[in-house]
Amino acid sequence: MEDKTQTDFFEDSLKKFSDFIKISFKDLIRLTHNEKKVFLDLYYNRVTELNKMQSILKNIRNRGDNILILGHAGTGKSSFMYKVFFEIGNLPDYNLYPLIVDFRDGNKFHLYKHFIEKMEKYFSDINCPIPKLITNNETNFKENISLLRTHLANIDEKCFTKHLIILLDDFDYLDEDDLFDVLEDFQGFGIHRHATLVLSARPALYTAIKEYDNRLIKTFTREIHKIKLVRLDINKLISRRLAGIIIENKSKSWFKKITHKESDYIRLLKKMGISEINDIENITIPFTGLYLNFISNITNHNNREIFDIVHDSLIYVRKNFEILESISEKNEDGETHSRKNITKEQTLELFYDNDDSLFRIININKNINKKGNSLLFNLLEGVKLYKELNRTFTEQMNFLGHKEKEIIWGIKKLKLNNxxxxTKIVPNRYEERIDLYPEFSITDKGDYYLTNICYWEEYINRCGHFGVSIHNNLIV
Amino acid sequence: MKKLSITTTFELEVNEICELFLMNNKNCIKIIEILISLRYKNPISYNKIGYIVVKNAFVKLFPIHKNNRKNTSYFKISKRQIKYNKDNCELIIKPISLLKLNTYGLENYFE
Structure with a gap:
């Protein structure tokens, strides 16, 4: 019965299927084009974090505590910020005034310009308009920021009918040189009793702020409320994202709103027995548990990459539905579902040999030295073992036959591939207190290559053997 | 025991402004100049701070004989004292190379 419904699900043409999945897995903010209603309908999970945020916001008025949202790349920080931004509108009793400042388009001037305009609107909304603001251009925006700060400081207490909440998003993408300047500019607002800063940061940015200057530490990392975004369960993530777009009824036609086309998928969905949004989790994904584990590790749990890899895999399953071996697996509730088993050989065919795939598995054993040892493999091992690229690390690499120039190149390459x-961001001008040796940590993706993929026979056949492992040749 | 010089972020700011003045070849400073710079950078915290508070913090950081005199309007700053202050500070300090005149509104001051 299960197989039958799945066959129905994959019966449409391949291209249509691919387009649909691409739309389903798009970035939620871009997908909804800032349309509040559609975004709120499609957003899911994070109930615990949202409740915590709500309880903080309830008590934040007149205190001005700042909030930090911490999470790895692709855990959904930006979406969470937008969710909070939209949700505040539904809490009129709290008397909050949210404004979002994001570095999405990558232009520092735009960031300031939008912020100044939004603040101007805030002041006019609370009936205290700012009188002498200069027209914004690329040289004088700092003066305007200073004028805004002074105006905020001089406003009478009675005028603050609404508590200001400034959401700072995507600051991880700022240049290392500009980063602390920008943070210092915004810090001036966070000190106010009637204003709150909400910063979203990756762990590297968090550590950088923590070790930079006591004034910034106080505002952004010490006297704050911290919300940590944990990684989502991959199974739920995929099924809910797929279903969220598919499920439509008369009042909520998301697919039509997003693509301006009528959707064919209601019919398919009815065949699968789903008509209500609450049934979302009943959708079965044709991947085995092991394959889902592979997806989450190889992508570093980054939602964007997960969606890329799932897109390719789903199309592969759709294409080879008859050939692939079926395995029945039990889910958390104890129900048995049939899954399609994608073998290691097929995975490598899909992501290593295939140039068209959105996600690629890289060749770690490409650079082999005279002793027959793989440079990138040994460097990965070295980083896992020593963490700091100190003298012992270099000596160890030299012992395995890698030269210093190669090590510098290799580290850059590993960094580029995540x-x-x-462990922290160090600005270029940070000469005096710079640590003697740079520190790195191995990511889940790196660890998966090191402990898993490099030992696959299929991978060795394609990329060659890594040579000698560091553990058998440690300098004592 | 180490003698602490900078203990609060306010003193850190005062020391930083003095450092900027010294970097631009001025070894004398008026208290009002410090006050204006502080208010430019952070009006929300320092709008209600007065002359005496800044003067007391300054004299603590630069205990030079000339600064303790009754009728003086120009106070002396020295490179050695700034270095001493920073060495004995237990707070985390931003490095000199990242100090900028425009954060304190001083970019036109030294022209």
Missing amino acids: LISP
Whole structure:
């Protein structure tokens, strides 16, 4: 019975299927084009975090505590920020005034310009308009920021009918040189009793602020409320995102709103026995548990990459539905579902040999030295073992036959592919107190390559053997 | 025991402004200049702070004989004292190379 419904699900043409999945897995903010209603309908999970945020916001008035939202790349920080931004509108009793400042388009001037305009609107909304603001251009926006700060400081207490909430998003993408300047500019607002800063940050940015200057530490990392966004369960993530778009009824036609086309999927969905939004979790994904584990590790739990890899895999399953071996697995509730087993060989065919795939598995054993050892593999091991790229690390690499120039190149390459990540951001001009040796930590993705993929026979056949492992050749 | 010089972020700011003045070849400073710079950078915290508070903090950071005199309007700052203050500070300080004149509104002051 299960197989039959799944066959129905995959019966449409391949291209249509691909387009549909692409739309389903798009970035939620871009997908909904800032349309509040559609966004709120499609947003899911994070109930615990939202409740925590709501309880903080309830008591925040007249206290001005700042909030930090912490999470790894692709855990959904931006979506969470937008959710909070839209949700505040539904809480009229709290008397809050949210404004969002994001670095999405990558232009520092735009960031300031939008912020100044929004603040101007805030002041006029609370009946205290700011009188002498200069027209914004790329040289004088700092003066305007200073004028805004002074105006905020001089406003009478009685005028603050609404508590200001400034949401700072995507600051991880700021240049290392500009980062602390921008944060210092916004810090001036966070000190006010009637204003709250909400900053979203990755762990690297958090550590950088923590070790930078006591004034910034106080505002952004010490005397704050912290909300940590944990990684979502991949199974729920995929099924709910797919179903969220598919499920439509007369009042909520998301697919039509997003694509301006009528959707064919209601018919398919009815065949699967789903007509209500509460049935979302009943959708079965044709991947085995092991394959889902592979997806979550190889992508570093990054939602954007997860969606890429799932897109390719779903199309692969759709294409080879008859050929693939079926396995029945039990889910959390004890119900048995049939899944399609994608083998290691097929995975590599899909993501290593295939140039068209959105996600690629890289060749770690490409650079082999004279001794027959793989540079990137040994560097990954070294970073996992030593964390700090100190003298012992370099000596160990030299012992395995890697030269210093190669090590510098290799570290850059690993960083680029997200196999290792720096433990903190260090600005270029940060000469005096710079640590003697740079520190890195291995990511889940790097660890998966190191402990899993490099030992796959299929991978060795394609990329060659890594040579000698560091553990058998440690300098004592 | 180490003698602490900078203990609060307010004193950190005062020391930083003095450092900016010294970097721009001025070894004398008026208290009002510090006050204006502080208010430019952070009006929300420092709008209600007066002359005496800043003067007391300054004299603590620069205990030079000239600064303790009764009728003086120009106070002396020295490179050595700034270095001493920073060495004995237990707070985390931003490095000199990241100090900027425009954060304190001083970019036109030294022209």
